[in-house]
Amino acid sequence: MSGTFQIRGGKRLQGEITPQGAKNEALQILCAVLLTDEEVRIKNIPDIHDVNRLIEILGDFGVKVTKNGHGDYTFKADKVNFDYIKSNEFKKDGAKLRGSIMLMGPMLARYGEAYMPTPGGDKIGRRRLDTHFQGLVELGAEFHYDEEEFFYSLKAKELNGKFILLEEASVTGTANIVMAAALAKGKTRIYNAACEPYLQQLCKMLNRMGANISGIGSNLLTIEGVDYLHGTEHTMLPDMVEIGSWIGLAAMTKSEITIKNVNWNQLGVIPNTFRKLGIQLEQSNDDIFIPTQENYRIQKFIDGSILTVSDAPWPGFTPDLLSIILVVATQAKGSLLVHQKMFESRLFFVDKLIDMGAQIILCDPHRATVIGLNQETPLRGTTMVSPDIRAGNALLIAALSAEGKSIIHNIEQIDRGYENIDGRLKAIGADIERI
Ligand SMILES: CC(=O)N[C@H]1[C@@H](OP(=O)(O)OP(=O)(O)OC[C@H]2O[C@@H](n3ccc(=O)[nH]c3=O)[C@H](O)[C@@H]2O)O[C@H](CO)[C@@H](O)[C@@H]1O
Numbered sequence: 001m002s003g004t005f006q007i008r009g010g011k012r013l014q015g016e017i018t019p020q021g022a023k024n025e026a027l028q029i030l031c032a033v034l035l036t037d038e039e040v041r042i043k044n045i046p047d048i049h050d051v052n053r054l055i056e057i058l059g060d061f062g063v064k065v066t067k068n069g070h071g072d073y074t075f076k077a078d079k080v081n082f083d084y085i086k087s088n089e090f091k092k093d094g095a096k097l098r099g100s101i102m103l104m105g106p107m108l109a110r111y112g113e114a115y116m117p118t119p120g121g122d123k124i125g126r127r128r129l130d131t132h133f134q135g136l137v138e139l140g141a142e143f144h145y146d147e148e149e150f151f152y153s154l155k156a157k158e159l160n161g162k163f164i165l166l167e168e169a170s171v172t173g174t175a176n177i178v179m180a181a182a183l184a185k186g187k188t189r190i191y192n193a194a195c196e197p198y199l200q201q202l203c204k205m206l207n208r209m210g211a212n213i214s215g216i217g218s219n220l221l222t223i224e225g226v227d228y229l230h231g232t233e234h235t236m237l238p239d240m241v242e243i244g245s246w247i248g249l250a251a252m253t254k255s256e257i258t259i260k261n262v263n264w265n266q267l268g269v270i271p272n273t274f275r276k277l278g279i280q281l282e283q284s285n286d287d288i289f290i291p292t293q294e295n296y297r298i299q300k301f302i303d304g305s306i307l308t309v310s311d312a313p314w315p316g317f318t319p320d321l322l323s324i325i326l327v328v329a330t331q332a333k334g335s336l337l338v339h340q341k342m343f344e345s346r347l348f349f350v351d352k353l354i355d356m357g358a359q360i361i362l363c364d365p366h367r368a369t370v371i372g373l374n375q376e377t378p379l380r381g382t383t384m385v386s387p388d389i390r391a392g393n394a395l396l397i398a399a400l401s402a403e404g405k406s407i408i409h410n411i412e413q414i415d416r417g418y419e420n421i422d423g424r425l426k427a428i429g430a431d432i433e434r435i
């Protein structure tokens with residue numbers, strides 16, 4: 001466990017907050033730098049643990065990494081070092097985050113071999129990788145898994161495009177297969193592909209590098225393989241999970257907050273899902289303005305039944321914001337069923353909210369019913385441990401709304417995904433210290 005926040009809650013916040021560059025986009029885009037020996041310049045990279053670890057891995061792999069300024073780097077993968085990739089050091093480094101798995105597709109396509117320890121990331125239930133490997137094997141790779149070392153390897157003399165029907169629309173799986181197919185021979189079609197904005201960004205970047213990908217934004221991607229990819233420049237979108245989190249923060253703390261430069265057109269159903277919880281929010285140019293609200297009332301379905309918010313592959317609601325929805329519902333008027341379909345261990349953090357006075361029934365590992373307190377009884381500050389990146393931020397928001405002092409341990413989980421979160425929250429009036 002590492003790092004602790006002390007929070008004195010119950011204060012109203014006010015001001016502007018700018019979302020960081022998207023974590024999950026950054027992880028895809030950084031892996032793509034391996035696809036060319038030319039320079040790739042990437043801007044708006046968030047300064048967070050997971051991303052910094054991936055940049056270190058690229059450096060250790062021999063990629064030349066130049067920092068041009070805050071969040072602005074140039075990468076050049078003209079020479080690489082496979083000794084590192086086969087070393088015990090990489091077995092430890094690669095296992096520290098989830099996103100490292102997306103190095104495999106580019107490594108395989110460019111060098112004919114790829115290695116990876118079982119990746120890390122959130123402990124939120126089983127997180128299988130079958131989709132990744134099935135896709136890469138269909139393109140012609142030989143797959144081996146060393147069960148003692150938990151080490152994956154792929155080899156291919158050449159990759160050949162074909163029609164691939166994915167078992168599930170895996171985000172990182174689709175990214176891996178697209179990157180490999182970009183340099184494969186012939187045409188690949190990926191059906192049931194993930195199509196979220198970060199994957200669209202990856203495909204657009206690959207096209208700027210000389211790839212030939214069509215169907216971007218749909219669940220059928222067509223990739224005509226090319227022999228060579230060039231350098232390019234790319235700028236990360238704002239992080240949609242942060243944007244949703246700050247909407248929730250404003251509602252819970254009855255604060256007036258403006259979220260700057262949100263790229264509204266890429267937010268899908270996120271704004272309307274918060275509106276269904278009764279939260280007012282207005283689009284103003286490309287900002288979101290959330291006025292002070294003393295209460296917010298959860299809508300019901302047309303037939304009068306209790307509202308359900310559940311996750312689904314894009315354009316459905318992202319699972320990474322369900323913990324925020326859940327925490328916001330604890331102070332709404334009305335009841336909500338939260339149904340986390342994708343992950344099986346992501347709702348257990350409700351115990352901590354119950355300790356704080358929230359009215360929640362965990363129906364089973366996937367579903368929780370929240371009976372809102374209508375801002376009549378505040379949550380109570382308490383001591384807690386951040387279990388995962390998104391639950392950690394949800395607990396932080398609960399603590400900022402709660403009466404009294406809260407302590408959150410294991411904030412390394414929060415720092416994995418949120419840049420200088422304490423500094424940015426202090427700037428809008430939060431009482432939060434790193435102790
Ligand atoms: C580094 C990164 O980008 N991580 C994100 C990525 O993880 P990641 O790419 O690992 O997640 P996947 O999209 O592969 O799948 C997530 C979970 O959903 C299940 N599943 C997926 C697709 C589907 O159609 N049906 C289904 O049940 C999978 O079995 C798995 O348990 O996407 C997840 C789903 O948006 C996000 O929570 C993670 O933050």
Ligand SMILES: C=C(OP(=O)(O)O)C(=O)O
Binds near residue numbers: 097099120121320390
């Ligand atoms: C689950 C997440 O991250 P990771 O896939 O990196 O564990 C997340 O970003 O919410």
